[in-house]
Amino acid sequence: xxxxxxxxxxxxxxxxxxxxxxxxxxxxxxxxxxxxxxxxxxxxxxxxxxxxxxxxxxxxxxxxxxxxxxxxxxxxxxxxxxxxxxxxxxxxxxxxxxxxxxxxxxxxxxxxxxxxxxxxxxxxxxxxxxxxxxxxxxxxxxxxxxxxxxxxxxxxxxxxxxxxxxxxxxxxxxxxxxxxxxxxxxxxxxxxxxxxxxxxxxxxxxxxxxxxxxxxxxxxxxxxxxxxxxxxxxxxxxxxxxxxxxxxxxxxxxxxxxxxxxxxxxxxxxxxxxxxxxxxxxxxxxxxxxxxxxxxxxxxxxxxxxxxxxxxxxxxxxxxxxxxxxxxxxxxxxxxxxxxxxxxxxxxxxxxxxxxxxxxxxxxxxxxxxxx
Amino acid sequence: xxxxxxxxxxxxxxxxxxxxxxxxxxxxxxxxxxxxxxxxxxxxxxxxxxxxxxxxxxxxxxxxxxxxxxxxxxxxxxxxxxxxxxxxxxxxxxxxxxxxxxxxxxxxxxxxxxxxxxxxxxxxxxxxxxxxxxxxxxxxxxxxxxxxxxxxxxxxxxxxxxxxxxxxxxxxxxxxxxxxxxxxxxxxxxxxxxxxxxxxxxxxxxxxxxxxxxxxxxxxxxxxxxxxxxxxxxxxxxxxxxxxxxxxxxxxxxxxxxxxxxxxxxxxxxxxxxxxxxxxxxxxxxxxxxxxxxxxxxxxxxxxxxxxxxxxxxxxxxxxxxxxxxxxxxxxxxxxxxxxxxxxxxxxxxxxxxxxxxxxxxxxxxxxxxxxxxxxxxxxxxxxxxxxxxxxxxxxxxxxxxxxxxxxxxxxxxxxxxxxxxxxxxxxxxxxxxxxxxxxxxxxxxxxxxxxxxxxxxxxxxxxxxxxxxxxxxxxxxxxxxxxxxxxxxxxxxxxxxxxxxxxxxxxxxxxxxxxxx
Numbered sequence: 001x002x003x004x005x006x007x008x009x010x011x012x013x014x015x016x017x018x019x020x021x022x023x024x025x026x027x028x029x030x031x032x033x034x035x036x037x038x039x040x041x042x043x044x045x046x047x048x049x050x051x052x053x054x055x056x057x058x059x060x061x062x063x064x065x066x067x068x069x070x071x072x073x074x075x076x077x078x079x080x081x082x083x084x085x086x087x088x089x090x091x092x093x094x095x096x097x098x099x100x101x102x103x104x105x106x107x108x109x110x111x112x113x114x115x116x117x118x119x120x121x122x123x124x125x126x127x128x129x130x131x132x133x134x135x136x137x138x139x140x141x142x143x144x145x146x147x148x149x150x151x152x153x154x155x156x157x158x159x160x161x162x163x164x165x166x167x168x169x170x171x172x173x174x175x176x177x178x179x180x181x182x183x184x185x186x187x188x189x190x191x192x193x194x195x196x197x198x199x200x201x202x203x204x205x206x207x208x209x210x211x212x213x214x215x216x217x218x219x220x221x222x223x224x225x226x227x228x229x230x231x232x233x234x235x236x237x238x239x240x241x242x243x244x245x246x247x248x249x250x251x252x253x254x255x256x257x258x259x260x261x262x263x264x265x266x267x268x269x270x271x272x273x274x275x276x277x278x279x280x281x282x283x284x285x286x287x288x289x290x291x292x293x294x295x296x297x298x299x300x301x302x303x304x305x306x307x308x309x310x311x312x313x314x315x316x317x318x319x320x321x322x323x324x325x326x327x328x329x330x331x332x333x334x335x336x337x338x339x340x341x342x343x344x345x346x347x348x349x350x351x352x353x354x355x356x357x358x359x360x361x362x363x364x365x366x367x368x369x370x371x372x
Numbered sequence: 373x374x375x376x377x378x379x380x381x382x383x384x385x386x387x388x389x390x391x392x393x394x395x396x397x398x399x400x401x402x403x404x405x406x407x408x409x410x411x412x413x414x415x416x417x418x419x420x421x422x423x424x425x426x427x428x429x430x431x432x433x434x435x436x437x438x439x440x441x442x443x444x445x446x447x448x449x450x451x452x453x454x455x456x457x458x459x460x461x462x463x464x465x466x467x468x469x470x471x472x473x474x475x476x477x478x479x480x481x482x483x484x485x486x487x488x489x490x491x492x493x494x495x496x497x498x499x500x501x502x503x504x505x506x507x508x509x510x511x512x513x514x515x516x517x518x519x520x521x522x523x524x525x526x527x528x529x530x531x532x533x534x535x536x537x538x539x540x541x542x543x544x545x546x547x548x549x550x551x552x553x554x555x556x557x558x559x560x561x562x563x564x565x566x567x568x569x570x571x572x573x574x575x576x577x578x579x580x581x582x583x584x585x586x587x588x589x590x591x592x593x594x595x596x597x598x599x600x601x602x603x604x605x606x607x608x609x610x611x612x613x614x615x616x617x618x619x620x621x622x623x624x625x626x627x628x629x630x631x632x633x634x635x636x637x638x639x640x641x642x643x644x645x646x647x648x649x650x651x652x653x654x655x656x657x658x659x660x661x662x663x664x665x666x667x668x669x670x671x672x673x674x675x676x677x678x679x680x681x682x683x684x685x686x687x688x689x690x691x692x693x694x695x696x697x698x699x700x701x702x703x704x705x706x707x708x709x710x711x712x713x714x715x716x717x718x719x720x721x722x723x724x725x726x727x728x729x730x731x732x733x734x735x736x737x738x739x740x741x742x743x744x745x746x747x748x749x750x751x752x753x754x755x756x757x758x759x760x761x762x763x764x765x766x767x768x769x770x771x772x773x774x775x776x777x778x779x780x781x782x783x784x785x786x787x788x789x790x791x792x793x794x795x796x797x798x799x800x801x802x803x804x805x806x807x808x809x810x811x812x813x814x815x816x817x818x819x820x821x822x823x824x825x826x827x828x829x830x831x832x833x834x835x836x837x838x839x840x841x842x843x844x845x846x847x848x849x850x851x852x853x854x855x856x857x858x859x860x861x862x863x864x865x866x867x868x869x870x871x872x873x874x875x876x877x878x879x880x881x882x883x884x885x886x887x888x889x890x
Binding site for chain 2: 347
C-alpha cells in the first residue's frame with residue numbers, strides 16, 4: 001500500500017519531485033499523506049497554495065492508488081523505492097533525494113559498479129568516439145554505464161555500452177514514457193532491452209529545461225565515479241560533476257585540445273584536480289573493491305602508435321589517418337599536409353568514411369570516428 | 373479619315389504584334405480609345421495631344437477613335453504613344469498613309485514631343501527580325517541596345533518631329549553609337565580568396581557542369597566572396613546568349629545605356645525578404661520576370677537561405693528542374709527562361725558559430741535541427757554540391773598565399789564544357805540538366821563503381837534523386853579530369869559534396885560511428 005500511495009502521490013498533477021519527500025516526512029508516510037489529502041485535512045493549502053491543494057484533494061478522491069500501480073505496470077513501468085535495494089543505495093542519500101524512481105527495462109544486477117559518462121551535446125568526433133570507447137571498455141569490464149540519453153556524448157556513451165553487450169542506465173529529465181530527444185527513439189528501445197530507463201518524473205511529464213540539471217543529481221547519486229568527456233564552460237555535464245563532488249563521488253575528465261571550445265570545461269576540471277582519463281584503466285582504478293571481468297589494454301596507449309591495420313588499405317588512406325590521428329583537420333590543412341589535390345583528398349575521405357574510419361564534423365572538418 | 377500602322381507590346385517575355393488604327397468622323401471633337409487599354413494607354417491621349425501641339429503640328433479636330441487590335445488582348449504600358457501620334461498625324465494629313473506601311477513603331481512621348489525610352493526594345497527588335505520586318509522605329513535612348521542587329525534596320529528617333537521627318541523621307545541624322553567590343557574587365561578574381569580549397573574546387577565543378585551549390589559557414593567565412601567569383605569562371609556568353617540575356621534585362625528595364633549588352637553571365641543576389649513573385653516572376657495582369665529569370669545563364673545567389681520565405685523557396689523547385697518558369701494568371705499564361713546556377717549560403721546554426729574554432733556556438737540542439745529543417749528535402753535534393761566553408765583565422769588570412777587566377781580555372785571549365793558538348797550535342801544541356809536516361813546510357817558504371825555507390829547510398833541514406841545527383845557530379849568531375857569513364861574516385865568525391873544532408877541527418881539521428889571490430 002505504501003508503494004501504491006507513493007506512486008499515486010508522485011502522479012498527482014503538478015506534484016514536484018522535490019516537494020514530495022518533504023510532504024512525506026511531514027505526514028509520516030505515503031499512506032498517511034494520501035488519507036489526509038483525501039479527507040481534505042492536510043492543511044496543505046498553507047504549504048502548497050490553495051489552488052494546488054484543491055486540485056490534489058479532487059484528484060485523490062477520484063483515484064485508487066492500487067489502480068495507479070497496476071496501470072503503470074501495464075505500461076511496463078516499475079516503481080522503485082529506497083527499501084527495494086534495486087539500485088545503488090547512494091542515490092537515496094543524496095541531498096534532496098527522490099521519494100521514488102520510475103523505471104522501465106531490466107533490473108540491474110547487484111554488485112556491479114555504476115559509472116557515469118557524460119558530456120556536451122554538441123560533441124566533436126573526438127568526444128563521441130572517446131565516449132563510445134570508454135563506455136564500451138567499461139561495459140566489457142562489467143561496469144554499468146549511466147548517462148542522460150541526450151545528443152552527443154550521452155548518446156554515444158549509451159551506444160558504446162550497448163555494443164559491448166553491457167548494462168546501461170539512462171536517467172531522463174521527463175516522464176519515462178516520453179522520448180526526448182525524439183530522434184533517440186530507437187536508442188531508448190535498445191536501452192530498455194539491455195538496460196533501463198530511470199526518471200523521478202511521473203509518466204507524461206514534459207521535458208522542461210530546468211528538469212535536466214535536476215536529474216543530474218540523480219546521475220551523480222547513482223554512480224561511484226563521473227567521467228566528463230567533453231564539456232564547454234557552461235555545459236550541464238559540469239553540473240553533474242558539481243553534484244558528484246558534493247556527494248563525494250570521484251570526478252574524472254577526458255582532456256581535449258586546448259583550442260577546442262568544447263574541451264575548456266573538461267580541461268578546467270583537470271586543472272582543479274579532477275583525475276585525467278587517458279584510458280579505461282584510469283576509471284577502473286577509482287572503483288574500489290572491484291575486480292574487472294576482463295583485462296583492459298587493447299585501446300589507446302601504445303597500441304595507437306603504430307598503424308596496426310596495414311594490408312588492404314590504400315597508401316594515401318594511411319597517410320590521411322596518420323594526419324587525422326593528431327586531431328580533426330579542415331580539408332585545406334589536409335591538402336597542405338598531404339600535398340594532394342582537393343579532389344583526390346575528398347574521394348579518399350569518402351572511402352574512409354564508408355569504412356567507418358572518418359566522419360565529417362560541423363565546421364567543415366574531418367575527424368576520426370574510431371580509435372586506431 | 374482612316375490610318376493604320378503596326379506596333380508591338382510585350383507580354384511576359386513574348387512580343388505581340390499590335391495594330392494601331394485611328395479613324396476620324398465628322399462630329400464633335402473627342403476621343404474614344406478601344407481595344408482593352410490599361411490606365412497608361414488610356415492616358416496616352418493627353419500626352420499625345422500635348423506632344424503634337426508642342427511640336428507645332430496639327431491635331432485632328434474631330435471625333436477620333438483609336439483602336440488597338442487584336443481587341444481581346446489587354447494592352448499595357450506606354451509603347452503606343454508614338455504610333456498613335458503618327459497615325460493621328462496621318463489622319464490630319466501631315467503624312468502619306470503609305471509611309472506607315474511595313475514598319476514597326478514603338479515609343480513613349482513626353483509632353484514636349486521628345487520620345488522617351490521604353491522597356492524591352494531589344495526583345496522587340498529581335499522579334500521583329502525573326503518575323504521578317506524590314507525596319508523598326510525605336511526611341512533614341514534604346515537605340516544602343518539594338519543598333520548592331522544585322523538583318524533589320526533599326527532607327528532611333530529623338531522626338532516626334534524627327535519621326536515625322538524621317539517617315540516623310542528626309543534623311544535622319546544617325547548618332548554614333550559606341551558599343552564596347554571588348555570584355556569590360558574581368559570582375560572579381562578567384563585569386564583574392566585565400567585558402568577555401570574545398571569551396572573553390574566545388575565552384576569549379578559547379579561552373580563546369582552547371583550544378584547548384586550551397587555554402588555552409590559562419591559569418592565572415594567568405595561565402596558571398598566565393599559566390600561573386602562564380603560568373604568569372606563561367607565561359608563568356610556566346611553571341612546568341614548575349615542577345616537572349618540582354619533582351620531579358622531589356623524587358624525588365626535594367627539595361628545600362630552605356631553598356632547595353634550583357635556579355636558576361638549575370639549575377640543576381642536578392643535579399644532574403646524577397647517575395648515569391650519577386651523571385652520567380654509574376655504580377656497581377658502583366659507578368660514580369662523575377663530574379664531567377666534575370667539570372668538566366670548566370671548565377672543566382674541566395675545568401676542566408678533558411679531566412680528566405682518558405683513559399684519563395686518552394687516555387688524554386690520547378691525552375692531548378694526544367695530551366696524555365698511558367699506563370700499562370702487569370703488572363704495570361706507566360707513562360708520565362710530560368711536556367712541559372714543557384715548558389716546558396718547559410719550559417720551552420722542560427723547563431724552562426726557551430727563548429728567554429730574561435731567562437732562557441734550558443735544554440736540548443738533543437739534550434740539547430742529546426743534551422744536545417746527549414747530547407748525542404750526536395751529543394752536540397754536539387755543542390756548537388758553542399759560545401760562547408762570554415763572561417764580562416766587572422767593568421768591564416770595573412771600567411772596563406774594567393775590562390776589560382778580566375779582565368780586558369782575558366783580554362784579548365786571550358787575544356788570540361790567542350791567534352792560535354794561533344795557528348796550531348798552543341799546546344800544541349802550540361803551534366804546537371806541532361807536527361808537521366810541519357811546520362812546512364814552514355815556513362816554506365818562498372819561493377820566496382822556500382823558496389824561503391826550502393827555502399828555509399830546505404831551509409832549516407834541517399835534518396836533516389838540524391839543518388840542520381842551524385843552521378844551527375846561524378847560525370848562532371850570526370851569531365852574536368854578529361855576522362856570518359858567515371859571511376860570510383862570520381863564517385864567518392866561526388867559523395868563528399870552531400871554534407872548538408874549529412875548534417876541534417878546528424879541532427880535527425882546520430883550515427884553510431886563506432887565500429888564493432890575493436
